[in-house]
Amino acid sequence: MSAVxxxxxxxxxxxxTADQVDALVDIDLTVEQGEFVSLIGPSGCGKSTLLRLIxxxxxxxxxxxxxxxxxxxxxxxxxxxxxxxQQSGLFEWRNVQKNIELPLELKGWDKPTRRARSLEMLExxxxxxxxKHMPWQLSGGMQQRVAIARSLAANPPLLLMDEPFGALDEMxxxxxxxxxLRIRKETxxxxxxxxxxxxEAVYLSDRVVVMSPRPGRITAVVDVVLGSDxxxxxxxxxxxxxxxxxxxxALRGAEMGSAPLGIEDR
Amino acid sequence: MSVSRRRVGSGTRSGGDGVVxxxxxxxxxxxxxxxxxxxxxxxQHVREFILPKPSEIWKQLFDNFGLVRSASxxxxxxxxxxxxLGTILGALLAATANRYRAFGELLNPLxxxxxxxxxxxxxxVLNNMYSVTTQTGRRVMVTLAVFFIVFVQVARGLRQNHPxxxxxxxxxxxxxxEILRKVRIPNAVGYLFTGIRTAAPIAVIIALVSEYFGxxxxxxxxxxxxxxxxxxxxxxxxxxxxxxxxxxxxxxxxNLLEYVAVPWRRRRYSR
Numbered sequence: 310m311s312a313v314x315x316x317x318x319x320x321x322x323x324x325x326t327a328d329q330v331d332a333l334v335d336i337d338l339t340v341e342q343g344e345f346v347s348l349i350g351p352s353g354c355g356k357s358t359l360l361r362l363i364x365x366x367x368x369x370x371x372x373x374x375x376x377x378x379x380x381x382x383x384x385x386x387x388x389x390x391x392x393x394x395q396q397s398g399l400f401e402w403r404n405v406q407k408n409i410e411l412p413l414e415l416k417g418w419d420k421p422t423r424r425a426r427s428l429e430m431l432e433x434x435x436x437x438x439x440x441k442h443m444p445w446q447l448s449g450g451m452q453q454r455v456a457i458a459r460s461l462a463a464n465p466p467l468l469l470m471d472e473p474f475g476a477l478d479e480m481x482x483x484x485x486x487x488x489x490l491r492i493r494k495e496t497x498x499x500x501x502x503x504x505x506x507x508x509e510a511v512y513l514s515d516r517v518v519v520m521s522p523r524p525g526r527i528t529a530v531v532d533v534v535l536g537s538d539x540x541x542x543x544x545x546x547x548x549x550x551x552x553x554x555x556x557x558x559a560l561r562g563a564e565m566g567s568a569p570l571g572i573e574d575r
Numbered sequence: 576m577s578v579s580r581r582r583v584g585s586g587t588r589s590g591g592d593g594v595v596x597x598x599x600x601x602x603x604x605x606x607x608x609x610x611x612x613x614x615x616x617x618x619q620h621v622r623e624f625i626l627p628k629p630s631e632i633w634k635q636l637f638d639n640f641g642l643v644r645s646a647s648x649x650x651x652x653x654x655x656x657x658x659x660l661g662t663i664l665g666a667l668l669a670a671t672a673n674r675y676r677a678f679g680e681l682l683n684p685l686x687x688x689x690x691x692x693x694x695x696x697x698x699x700v701l702n703n704m705y706s707v708t709t710q711t712g713r714r715v716m717v718t719l720a721v722f723f724i725v726f727v728q729v730a731r732g733l734r735q736n737h738p739x740x741x742x743x744x745x746x747x748x749x750x751x752x753e754i755l756r757k758v759r760i761p762n763a764v765g766y767l768f769t770g771i772r773t774a775a776p777i778a779v780i781i782a783l784v785s786e787y788f789g790x791x792x793x794x795x796x797x798x799x800x801x802x803x804x805x806x807x808x809x810x811x812x813x814x815x816x817x818x819x820x821x822x823x824x825x826x827x828x829x830n831l832l833e834y835v836a837v838p839w840r841r842r843r844y845s846r
Contacts (some may be wrong), residue, residue, distance in 0.1 A: 366745055385748050392746045398739030401839040402761045411757065415747045443839055 310378050312467055312499040313340040313363055318372030320358055320525075331524035332358045336372070338518065338527065340501060342466070345493060347502045347510035347517045349556065355525025356503045357471055363501065364392055364469050376467065388416060390467040391460030391498075395475045397452040399444040399459075406431065406440040409459045416463055430458040433492060450481040454488070461496060468500045474509065483541070486512055490539055507560070511535075511552045512544060519559040529559035627809035636813040642798075647817040650795040653710050654782035654825065657717020661778070662771055664718065665725025669763075673733045690723045698785045713785040713794075720781045725770040732766025733759050765840045768833040775829035779822045795821070 315338040322330040333355040340346050348356040361367045363374055365385040376384035384390065391412075399408050409427040418426070431437050434454040444452055453473055460468055474482045486509060493500060504510050510517045511533055519529040533552050535543060543549055609629045615621070616628045623631065636643060672679030689697075694716060701712030736758055744754050786796030795818045802811035834841055 364746055366742055385746065388746075388748060390746070392743065394739045394742065396737070396739040398737065398743050400740060400758065400761070402765065402837070412747050414757075415749055415753060445839055445841075 311339045312342045312344065312377060313501065314375040315363065316373050318362060318369045318374060320362060321370045324370065334524040334526050336527060340499060343497055343499055345500045345502065345513055345515045347504055347514040348520060349504055349507065349510045349517055350520030351522055354520040354522040356520050358525065360469055360471050360501060360503050364390060388412065388463055389465055390469055391463065391465040393456045393460045393470045393473045395472040397456040399452055399455060401444050405436065405442050405444065405455050408444065408455060409462050412459060412463050426462060430462050433495065434458040450477055450485060453477065453485065457492070461498065466499060468498045470500065470502045472503055487541060489513065507553050507556050511549060511556060512539065517556050519556060528562065531556050531559055624806040624808045627812055631809045632812040632816065635809045636816055639810065639813060643813055643817040646793060646795045646798050646814060647821050649793045650782050650786065651821045653713045653794065654717055654778040654821070656714045657782065658721050658775060658778040661718040661721025661774065662725050665722040665770065666729050666767055669726045669729035669733065672730060686723055686726055689719055694720065694781055694784060698788045702789050707790045710791065712790060713782060716785045717778050717781045721774040721778050724774040724777065725767065728766045728770030729763050732763030736762050765837045768837045769840065772829040772833045775825040776822055779825050783818055
């Protein structure tokens with residue numbers, strides 16, 4: 310049973326009006342249990358839209374989205390996934406620990422269990438001593454780690470991430486990528502990750518799904534065969550550069566000869 | 576989002592050796608201002624009933640401290656009563672308008688109309704309605720002014736949440752009731768205290784000004800007006816000083832209240 314199965318999904322915004330946009334056309338995508346899949350493409354290619362369709366934050370115009378063979382809508386009601394965005398979306402009136410406990414509160418967990426779980430999650434993201442801090446007292450990278458801890462608090466089998474490191478500086482970003490791989494290893498979570506950075510996608514993923522805009526569609530899928538033990542050294546590996554080149558060429562192909570727009574080449 | 580980039584430790588910037596650097600400039604500016612004023616009046620031989628010297632105002636204030644204080648208490652009490660009532664009314668009606676849309680649509684044009692009418696007109700009407708020997712008209716006037724500010728702020732706080740927070744709540748399959756309790760209301764509480772902070776100095780101004788349109792003779796605004804008209808200018812200025820102190824107290828008090836009650840909003844204004 311696949312973790313996520315997207316079949317023949319299309320999404321049209323403003324259907325039947327002058328502003329009609331074909332955001333996604335005929336998307337097929339299967340993500341296996343435990344897999345790390347990145348969605349990459351220029352602005353407007355529909356990668357965030359696809360992620361939101363999987364999360365049932367918006368509904369497809371046609372086609373189906375299944376999560377563990379369950380319709381996406383039911384999966385959302387059952388909270389079968391965790392989610393992290395470019396903005397941490399922390400609730401500024403709650404301290405770090407209470408932010409992590411919010412999804413557990415909504416699930417009806419009792420207080421001692423919530424406490425124990427949130428502290429466990431804080432240890433996972435190495436922020437154990439910041440439980441009582443308020444969000445505004447933390448740096449951007451720390452806030453994002455709290456957001457990741459929160460998204461994993463209810464122990465979902467699937468994690469959906471929409472450019473979670475997009476607002477961070479390059480150093481913090483690379484550090485967070487390595488942390489994410491470690492967390493993934495410890496928890497065995499399936500991850501779908503939206504990004505517009507080629508090295509980030511290659512470093513993190515088992516597969517990179519390349520998308521193109523107008524209309525949004527999948528143009529290539531690159532298998533990243535770098536093994537499961539990736540470290541900072543992986544970034545200097547020849548294989549790593551080969552995969553980056555492969556993704557870059559796939560993106561160029563998608564743009565039909567013109568230079569890809571909105572893609573970070575760093 | 577403005578909240579997401581704050582760094583650890585940036586709140587301690589103003590501590591330690593910064594105190595002298597912070598206090599000194601306003602002290603120097605103040606000394607130059609009052610010294611220059613004093614010197615200018617001496618040099619130009621300005622008549623006292625046109626512009627009194629700071630030293631003369633200080634003497635009047637010192638000699639009549641009891642009078643200035645009791646007038647300040649009257650005006651300050653009016654402002655405070657109006658501030659409290661206006662805040663309660665504004666918060667309650669904003670919450671009701673948010674709960675019952677039809678009520679909100681009914682209320683909106685009314686609040687805007689009230690805000691658009693010049694205060695002077697309403698004071699005259701209120702003084703006519705309530706006896707001119709009570710403070711009621713003035714307090715109602717302050718209440719109305721505060722109400723409008725708090726109403727707008729709380730209504731905004733209930734509606735405007737960060738999009739990411741709302742998407743998260745949707746991903747948690749939270750019910751509208753849960754979103755209200757865990758996101759909209761806490762957010763609105765932050766806006767409420769911002770509203771109080773904005774309204775507090777205005778409450779003092781309205782309380783003062785509303786005394787210019789008749790009624791009892793015991794408040795600051797009334798004393799300022801009558802002493803100016805009697806050419807007891809230095810004495811009038813002593814009451815102006817009283818008004819400044821009341822205003823400063825309201826300003827400082829409401830800022831402190833916001834600082835203590837909704838600490839997460841400190842950063843929005845401290846940078």
